[in-house]
Amino acid sequence: MIRYALTRILLLALGLLASSAIIFAALRVLPGDVAQMIAGADGTPEQIAAIRSDLGLDRSLLAQYAEWIGGLFTGDLGSSLVTGSPVADQIAQKARVTIPLGVFSLVIALAIAVPLGILGAQRRDRPSGTALNVVTQLLAAVPVVWAGLMLVVVFAVGLDWLPAQGFPRAGWRDPGSALRALVLPALTIGVVEGALLMRFVRSATLAAAGEDFVRTAAAKGLTRNRALVRHGLPAVGLSIITVLGVQIAGIMVGAVVVEQVFTLPGIGRMLVADVGARDLTMVQSELFVLTAFVLVVGFIVDLIHHAVDPRLRERA
Template identity: 70%
Template sequence: MMRYAATRVVLLIAGLLVASVLIFLSLRVLPGDVAQLIAGINSTPENVAAIRESLGLDRPLVLQYTDWIGGPFRGDLGSSLLTGSSVADELLAKAQVTVPLGALALTIALVFSIPLGVASALRRGRAEGTALNVGAQALAAVPVVWAGMMLVVVFAVWLGWLPAQGFPREGWADPGAALRALILPALTIGIVEGAMLMRFVRSATLQAIGQDYVRTAAAKGLTRTGALVRHGLPNVALSVVTVLGLQIAGIVVGAVVIEQLFTLPGVGRMLVTDVGARDLPKVQGELLVLTGFVLVVGFVVDLAHRLIDPRQRDAL
């Protein structure tokens, strides 16, 4: 197991390095000049050139990249070109919104997708099973922005139970208000992602029901549900763990859109703002951290799958 984990760590680092190169190069092809933005529209070409030189933007791209990539591996994500603030500090501040939002959305997705997915499979061919399956397909096809708008209309406008937008200025100093501000955004992401996960759970459960060991257990006196719970669900869990990594990545991407829709001061909204402002060091740091998070989730899922599956564990 240690050898496998070490190999995965090496691949993780290699993947992060490749991602850093792609992030660095992709930002250099964006239109606009950050030096011109800092200098202002009425500045002279000499002033713009001086700012570009002071920021190191006139240096070869290879040198710019090596100067930048050394910082994250030392724990330094650099500073904003426009404000001079620490990128790491701002990320930590914004993560206090994004991380709880993602955790709450994932919890919502898991709470309703797993039991309903299993129930839909057990009731296949019945009216309730068909209704659950059709409902999951319909929700999975709903754009996340439209789902968020509908939830705002129902719970904020019509019922007035929850705030439509914003986050308390005092943050988590008022936990009740902060949690209420995250409920609608989390529901938006959790329902859409959970519907997709529910379809996968249903498919994995149907596959498990058809396995010989489940039929044998049922033939020995267990009910179909009992045989599935005792012998089939562990194998369903393997499939769910595998796809869960993709769901977490989907939640991260969804948070970027949802934070804009609900005006939440999180990492996603900060990223969109910084891209528009051409704050390259800040955007680079934010994208690198988000990419690293997705890669680490994949790493953890691989290890979990290896530990849960006795066939792979015995092969180590």
């Protein structure tokens, strides 16, 4: 197990290094010049050149990358080219919205996917199971933006139960208002991602129902459903652990879109604003943090799966 963990840590480090290089190179292809934006439309070439020199943009790309990646190793994400504020402080502040939104969305997705996926597998030959499968297919195809707008129309405009946009100025010092502000965004992500995950749970449950140990348990006197719940669900749980890494990545991507729809002051909305301002230091650090989060989650899920699945330990 220790050797496997060390191997995965090495792969994680290589993945982070490769991600940083790709992010840095890709952002340099974007059109626009932050020095020109700071100088304004009336800025002279001399003023623009002076700003580029002050910001260090006149150095070689290799030197800029080396400085940035060196700061990452020490926890220094750099400073904004536009405002001069530390990137780490900005990300930490915005993460107070994005992380609870992601956790809330994941809980909703699991609450929808696991019971309904098992129910759909148990009733696969019944009309109710077919109807549930059709509804799942439709929900999985719904764009996140459209789902958010429909929830706003129903619960914010029609019923006036929840706020349509914004986040309280007091933040989590007013937990009631903060939670109410995240309900609709979390539902938007959770319902769509839950529908996608439900299809996987249903397929995994059907596969577990066909295993020999489930049929043996049913032959010994248990009903088929009870044999599936008692002996098949642990195998389904391992499969769910495997797919959670991908699911969390989908939730983070959905959070970027949903924060725009509901005007939440999170990392996703800050990322879009910084791209518009051509603030390369902010954008590359934000993208790296999001990428690192997804890679670390996948790494943790992989270790958990390897620890609880005896088949993987035997192969190792």
